[in-house]
Amino acid sequence: MTDHDGPATVAGAAARSDAWFEELFAAHAGAVHRYFLRRAPRDDVDDLTADVLATAWRRRADVPDGHELPWLYRTAGFVLANHRRKGRPIPVEALPDDVDGEYAADPADLVVADTQVTEALAALSVRDRHVLMLHAWEGLDGEELAAALGIGRGGAAAALSRARARLRTAWDERVSA
Known part of the structure; x- marks a missing residue:
């Protein structure tokens, strides 16, 4: 069984330990944060970044080896789209006002x-x-x-x-x- 909730996913998630996530976080959290700095209101950036990283932890069996950052960016795009649907104003790919x-x-x-x-x-x-x-x-x-x-x-x-x-x-x- 290979569906999202099946045994293959459970086994894959078990193989990805806390250490795996700590390495992922250390390597890519800054890039995900900067992604949102360029696209979202500054007040929401930390929460959006946390949402992406929490999704990476929950779906750790789905994160492809060697393509972790592109997977995180794809997930960030979905998180941002969901955020926009909630009716919060977000600038169109704009530079933050205060660097x-x-x-x-x-x-x-x-x-x-x-x-x-x-x-x-x-x-x-x-x-x-x-x-x-x-x-x-x-x-x-x-x-x-x-x-x-x-x-x-x-x-x-x-x-x-x-x-x-x-x-x-x-x-x-x-x-x-």
């Missing part, structure tokens, strides 16, 4: 702070923005991007290519206007 120095300035953050770039990104679909931000902000490419999007590697490459083309078009429209 408290917790993280070094990221060139991607500085680019998105530019008004023309923000307008070009706002002209894209949510999906295109998500693909571009996973690539630019989170540094995912190839198999990691595919895992985070829940699609094959070829599909991820095509989605990134299409999103880049649409961003170029949106940029050209903004610059020529």
Whole structure:
């Protein structure tokens, strides 16, 4: 039996100990936190991060070896979508208003702070923005991007290519206007 609640899942979860989770947390909690800093109201970031990590613990048998971070980003996308459905206002992939120095300035953050770039990104679909931000902000490419999007590697490459083309078009429209 291989369903979500079956014996295979129970055995897989038992193999993933507290030490496994501590390693996962140490390696990736900061990246998940930064993911939400870029996408959610500052007051909700810690709770959203905790939700993702709690899900990783509960579903530890489902976390693929070697692709833990893309799995966490995919889960973070679902957690954020659920958060948005609850009616809380969330900026569209916006830079936080107050950078408290917790993280070094990221060139991607500085680019998105530019008004023309923000307008070009706002002209894209949510999906295109998500693909571009996973690539630019989170540094995912190839198999990691595919895992985070829940699609094959070829599909991820095509989605990134299409999103880049649409961003170029949106940029050209903004610059020529």
